Structure formats: C-alpha cells, structure tokens
Amino acid sequence: MFHLKDLSKMFIPALWISALALSGGQAFAASAPAGKFTATAKVSSIDEAAAQGAQIFANDTFGTKQTWVPVNAFSSHLMTCAACHTDGGKVEGVTPSGAHLPSLIGAAAKYPKFKAKKHAVYTLERQIVHCVRAGIIGKPPAYNSPEMIDLVAYLTQISKGATMGQQFK
Numbered sequence: 001m002f003h004l005k006d007l008s009k010m011f012i013p014a015l016w017i018s019a020l021a022l023s024g025g026q027a028f029a030a031s032a033p034a035g036k037f038t039a040t041a042k043v044s045s046i047d048e049a050a051a052q053g054a055q056i057f058a059n060d061t062f063g064t065k066q067t068w069v070p071v072n073a074f075s076s077h078l079m080t081c082a083a084c085h086t087d088g089g090k091v092e093g094v095t096p097s098g099a100h101l102p103s104l105i106g107a108a109a110k111y112p113k114f115k116a117k118k119h120a121v122y123t124l125e126r127q128i129v130h131c132v133r134a135g136i137i138g139k140p141p142a143y144n145s146p147e148m149i150d151l152v153a154y155l156t157q158i159s160k161g162a163t164m165g166q167q168f169k
C-alpha cells in the first residue's frame with residue numbers, strides 16, 4: 001500500500017538526488033532522449049493529440065536541470081515523465097527511494113481523486129502539475145496549453161475501457 005507520507009519523502013529533491021547517486025540510476029530504464037518537445041496546437045483528432053502526448057511524455061524535460069542516469073548509459077539525461085514512468089507509463093515500478101510507482105494504465109479513470117490529507121480533489125491535470133513540479137523539478141505546462149491537453153489525451157487513451165468511480169467504496 002502506498003502512503004502519502006512516503007510521497008512527501010520521495011519528492012524531496014535532495015533525497016531524490018541521493019537516491020539516484022546511491023543506485024547509480026540503475027532503477028530507471030533507458031527510454032527517453034532528453035530535450036524539449038514542442039507540441040503544436042493544431043491536431044485534428046484526439047488520437048493525434050494522444051500520439052503527441054506520448055512524445056511529450058517520453059521526451060519533454062519541462063525546463064528541468066534535474067538529471068537521471070538511464071540503465072546501460074554512460075551519461076546522464078535530463079528528467080522526463082518516462083524517467084520514472086517507464087514503458088510509456090504502462091508498467092508498475094518502484095522509485096529509487098522505494099516508493100510505489102503505479103502503472104498509468106487506467107489512471108485517468110481514477111480522477112478526480114480525493115486527497116484526504118489536503119482535503120482536496122485533484123484533477124488529472126493537477127496530478128500532472130504535481131509530477132512536473134515535484135518529480136521532474138520543472139515548470140509545469142499551463143492547464144490549457146497544448147502540452148497539457150496532449151498529455152491528458154495520452155493518459156486517457158491508455159485508460160480506455162477502465163472503470164470510472166473506483167475511488168468510491
């Protein structure tokens with residue numbers, strides 16, 4: 001079971017850096033070349049938006065200076081979504097600090113999500129903002145930006161068919 005307490009611990013940048021140093025970054029699989037992926041505003045279907053979202057997920061570094069060392073690589077790369085959420089976010093994992101990393105298949109159906117500790121309801125966009133700020137240590141895309149919309153389209157695509165309302169008993 002994943003606890004919010006572990007989350008605040010794992011999202012302290014200093015701990016992340018030391019965890020990466022200790023593990024040599026071996027916990028992360030290589031998948032994403034670093035760089036800024038610029039989404040275009042013009043897409044004609046949600047499938048196109050989702051395809052672009054997959055690219056952003058794999059490649060966009062959101063202006064971070066935070067680096068990670070992919071498996072079997074000789075150099076470090078800038079942080080991306082894919083640095084933590086490997087295989088397009090379609091697999092479950094464990095972060096170097098030992099926190100549970102959920103598979104993102106079906107994740108879109110879990111939102112809006114109630115965060116008891118904050119007495120807040122997180123939308124999927126709010127969760128993405130959180131991951132960019134606390135995980136990537138980057139500048140999150142604006143809520144209505146093409147980048148945000150494409151990421152939401154991608155996460156919704158890999159959640160196709162998932163049951164809504166799982167957060168209720």
Ligand code: HEC
Binds near residue numbers: 099
């Ligand atoms: C430093 C590692 C890290 C990075 C980088 C990261 N995440 Fe996450 N992400 C996590 C962890 C750990 C969780 C589970 C804890 C939580 O819900 O915050 C998570 C949770 C999520 C969830 C919620 C899953 C659920 O079942 O509720 C989504 C959606 C998500 N991440 C998307 C993204 C996207 C999109 C990016 C890139 C913009 C990203 N993440 C970058 C570590 C990361």
